Amino acid sequence: MINKIISLGISRREAEELIAVSKDIEHDYELLKNGYPIQYLIGYVDFYGYRINVSEDTLIPRYETEYLVEKVINICNKMFNDKINILDIGTGSGAISIVLKDKLNSMVTGCDISDKALKMALNNAKINNLDINYVKSDIFSNINGKFDVIVSNPPYISRNEVIMDSVKKYEPNIALYADNEGLYFYEIIIKNAKKFLNDKFLIAFEIGWWQGNLIYDIAKSYFNDSVIKIEKDLTGRDRYLFIINE
16 A cells, blocks of 8 residues: 555655554545645644644645744844744744744744634644744734734735645635735735834745745835845745844
């Protein structure tokens, strides 16, 4: 069976993990043939060395987001000496908030509009022995206080964009798609962020590979005196945007 699973383009490690946890491997194999994500069948992923449980209620964390987290850690270590206050907007499974909480001297709040995602995030924080404040909030609607860091991997796929069938069919649409050609959440966050930021701050986004210049222009209109940087992922595509005020 392991070779049949691998023949679908799945890694040996993931195939072995599925076989170890599966209660009906033949049934699971049929799902895999139809494009069902193996991560949902296994029930968890390894994200930056942390176990993150996932389900159809949450987006599957990807390596691009691991790289975002690594960049945020490096920037924060250079910018801040004292304990920092972090807000993770659209926390989903809680992957970003969990790593940042453990790797940085920080207080972390994660927010999401989905009750099911927040329940998953809270459980993931518990299994990783971390104390994180999770709040139901439509972006800033239920957020109070000020933060040193705002990080977000929001929905950024345009509604007419072609994506893989397995993602479109099985991962939560609320975590994938955004209005205004995928720019909606960036615009709202950037437009309102100043009210929730300390004088010295970092805003960090994961972005669509073609959105960099568009989001840069939005950021420049609200943060003209700050440093705005677009950085690439490991494939050489624009994937991250940072707004920095030191």
